[in-house]
Amino acid sequence: MGHLITLATSLNQWALDFQGNCDRILQSISIAKSRGATLRVGPELEIPGYGCLDHFLEGDTVLHSWEVLAKILGSEEVEGVVCDIGMPIIHKNVNYNCRVIIYNKEILLIRPKMWMANDGNYRELRYFTPWTRHRQWEDHYLPRIIQAVTGQTKVPFGDAVISTLDTCIGVELCEELFTPASPHILMGLDGVEIFTNSSGSHHELRKLHRRIDLIKEATQKLGGVYLYANQQGCDGDRLYYDGCAMIAVNGDIIAQGSQFSLNDVEVVTATIDIEDVRAHRIRSSRNMQAASTERYHRIEVGFPLSSGKFREVQDVFEEGLEVRFKIRYHTPEEEIKLGPACWLWDYLRRSRTQGYFLPLSGGIDSCATAVIVYSMCNLVAEAANRGDKQVIADARRIAGEPSDSSYIPSNPREFAGRVFHTCYMGTENSSAETRWRAKELAGAIGSYHVDMNIDTVVRSIHDLFTFVTGFTPRFRVHGGSDRENLALQNIQARLRMVTSYLFAQLLPWVRGRDGGLLVLGSANVDESLRGYLTKYDCSSADLNPIGAVSKVDLRKFIIHSREYFDLPILESFVNAIPTAELEPITETYVQGDEVDMGMTYDELSVLGRLRKIEKCGPYSMFTKLVREWGSVFSPIQIAEKVKLFYFEYARNRHKMTTITPSYHAENYSPDDNRFDLRPFLYPARFPWQFKKIDQVAAALPDRSRKGPGQDKTKTE
Structure with missing residues (x-):
């Protein structure tokens, strides 16, 4: 029974953090060797950060990448293990x-x-x-700092494979798995039996299924x-890379790492029998294709990956090889709970600030943002207790x-009280219900909460004008025009944005602490x-954890979190x-978001996916929706919805040039910053x-x- 010990690693690298990245790479190699591994694979561009x-x-x-590689090559950690490193x-x-394949202080390829x-x-x-x-x-001539360590002048550079004494290794990089x-x-x-794939793949809701299907x-x-x-x-940016290192054999996943974790270094290992690959490949049709395929250049090395020693079947069984591995998936609600929380923790600790400040309005969007921060505190407490x-x-x-x-941050509510600050900024247009919800939620999650009114500040601007x-501008319900009404809402x-930054800078000072806070926004992807x-309202902030999450998914997340975190207030x-609560409430009028927008959040999600993912312009969107919504809306009604959406999208598009950097979760995000x-x-x-x-x-x-003219049921 021949065997190999192989592994994949997930590293929490940071762009341009060469020292930290180097330390994490060496630590991962050390862990790999301690588990008996002879092949270690790291993520894409791991030396400088992707x-x-x-x-x-x-x-x-x-x-600096070469300098780090020289340090890795000179380390005793890399002796006796093949390392696949990115730079x-x-x-x-x-x-x-590139991927640089090294062994015993030499570069192989x-x-x-x-x-x-x-x-x-x-x-x-x-x-x-x-x-x-x-x-x-072809030959690549090495820089002198590498020559001094390896004694090599040149090494092979290109599309080749590594042939050891017992198997053959080939390299695939991230996107190459996704190509046809x-x-x-x-x-x-051509006989390659082990494939390595080093990726920098970001998290999106429901994306892991596709990745696993491709690997299998x-x-x-x-x-x-x-x-x-x-x-x-x-x-260092809007993306959260969600790890989930995996090892697959003949179409089955046999090992899987965590998708969301606060660990800086995580190593996933598995013991496999290379003879299983050879047995799987003995098929006539496969062999006919293999016999006629073009050959890869093999870089022959004089060492095996396996020890050559026979191992008892019971030993392999205890490592889990004989028990079918169950792949772990998170629901979208769990992904929202974990992904942005891990992202916020990395941002907080690497920015070296003292916590977060959130304008807590009493609505579901700021509520979801607050619960995500509480989830971060919960993850910190779990890690501390471990x-x-x-x-x-x-x-x-x-x-x-x-x-x-x-001090040990063992309690999430206690830790939230130290690092999370919330504030309800009411006006005469605010309701008692939203003020109560904000206060109760802050109490339930333990945030340091401030409750105040800003009417005097609003009136001063109004009186100045x-x-x-x-x-004297007036609200619409008081006889004012639409222009006056909108201006008074925007004041x-x-x-609130200006007030948020004032309190974010000075609240730590008020509490006798140094430093400042990062302001969190809470505008969802549909808005x-x-x-x-x-x-430049309170959606303008330093970070927005929910900026690429739909209202539909946020509601499901809140329902999930009510039970998971035991928060009945949710x-x-x-x-x-x-409701924005920016207009006066009367006996006959209460401001509502969906009424103001002229469409529901469910409809917005559909329109957004058609615009970005299916690449529809106004006309093609209309023709698609006639088929999808035709049993609910008339063609004329669908036309009006499409025209309204594109009109509002177009005239408000300039807002996306200043939108708060948002955690990326949906691939129909309108984020102007490099994505859209x-x-x-x-x-x-x-x-x-x-x-x-x-x-x-x-x-x-x-x-x-x-019939025409009647109210229609909302579409999903």
């Missing part, structure tokens, strides 16, 4: 995203990435050039061992404890998409009607497109269940 962005264009980033390399004056991620959040072609010479290689003709197919047909499929028909390593944590030294050290520093303190102009919203927010938020690259000055009435929609809508039959 999120360096335009810093990849700087020579310093490449230089940028300039070859013949061309910048490549530099394998450049061949297919780049260049859509959505990724712009790899901005920084790197793909290696297009498939199955070809993935390299592992041809490598596997990679070896299901082909046969082989697949080692998947992914970065975990906030690398004895995680790094989490405890970070928590002590953030909480203002001295370095020699014995009247003094200067001689005109309140923008003053941003529709532009239903005031520019029930009142779920049942509350969404669309103009912000539009012909907002789309005269050509809307005219065509009107013409077609008027000619189509009405298939809705209710």
Whole structure:
């Protein structure tokens, strides 16, 4: 019974943190060796961090990456284990995203990435050039700092594989798994038995299923061992890399790491029998294809990955190989609970600030943001109770404890009271219900809460305008125009932002502590998409944990959190009607978000997905919705909804240029910051497109269940 010990690692790397990244890489190698591993794989671009962005264009980033690699090569930790390490390399004056395969202080191969991620959040072609010479290689001359360590002058650079005494290893990088003709197919047909994949794959709700399906499929028909390593944590931007390192054999996942964790280093190992791969591949059709495939250059090395010693079946059984592994998935509600919470913790500890400040309005959006921060505190408490030294050290520093303190953040409510600050900023238009909900929620999660009114500040701005102009603006319910009504709402919203930053800077001082707080925003993805927010209001903040989460998913998250965290107060938020509370409440009028927007949140989610994911313009969106919504709305009603959406989207698009950096969770986010690259000055009435929609809508039959002019049921 031959065997290999293989592993994948998830590292919480940080862009440009070369010292920290180096320490975490060496720690992961040490853990791997302690478990008897002979092959260690790390995440993509792990030496500089994946999120360096335009810093990849700087020579310093490449230089420091070589310096770190020299330190790793010179370490005793790398002896006796093959290490697959990621960094940028300039070859013949061309910048490549590479894997460097090392063994016993020598470089065996530099394998450049061949297919780049260049859509959505990724712009790899901005920084790197793909290696297009498939199955070809050439010499790369090493810098002197590496020559001094390895004694090598040049090493193979290109699309090749490593042939050990007992197996063959091939490299695949992140996006290459997602391409239609993935390299592992041809490598596997040419006898490669172990595939490594080093990724920088970000978290999106419901995305893990796709990733796991691709990893399983990679070896299901082909046969082989697949080692998947992914970065975990906030690398310095909007994305959270959700780890979940995996090892698959012949289409089955046999080991899986955590998807959300506060760990800086996590190593996943499994023991496999390479003979299982060979038995799986003995099929006539596979062999016919393999016999005619093109050959890869093999870099032959004189060592095995397996020890060659026979192991008892019982030993393997105890390691779990004979028991079918059960893949762990999180529900979307759990993903919202965990992903943004881990992201917030990384941001808080790395920004070296003293906590978060949140304007708590009593509505479901700020409620969801508060619960996510409480989830962060809960994760910190769980890690501290497990004895995680790094989490405890970070928590002590953030909480203002001295370095020699014995403080342990073992209780999430107590820790929240130290690092989380909430504030209800009411006006004469606020209701007693929202004030009560905010106060009760703050008490339930333990945040340091401030309850106040800002009417005097609002009136001072109002009186200033009247003094200067001689005109007194009034709300619509008091006889004012729509322009006056909107301006008076915006005064309140923008003053809340100014007040938030004042309190965020000075509350720690009030409490006898140093430093300041980061302000959290709480505008959801649908409101941003529709532009239903005031520019530079309290949606303007330092960070927004829910900026790419839909209202529909937020409601499900709150329902889940009520039970999970035992917070009965959350029930009142779920049942509350969404309202901005910026207009006076009368006997006949209460402001409602969905009425103001002219569409429901359910409808907004559908419109957003069609716009971004299915790449619909106004006319194609209308034609799709006629089929999807035709039994609920008439063609003319659908036309009006589409036209209203695009009109409001276009005239509010400029707000996205200043939107708060948001945790990325949905791939229909309108975030203008690198993800949604669309103009912000539009012909907002789309005269050509809307005219065509009107013409077609008027000619189509009405298939809705209710006649024209009647109220329609909301669509999902």
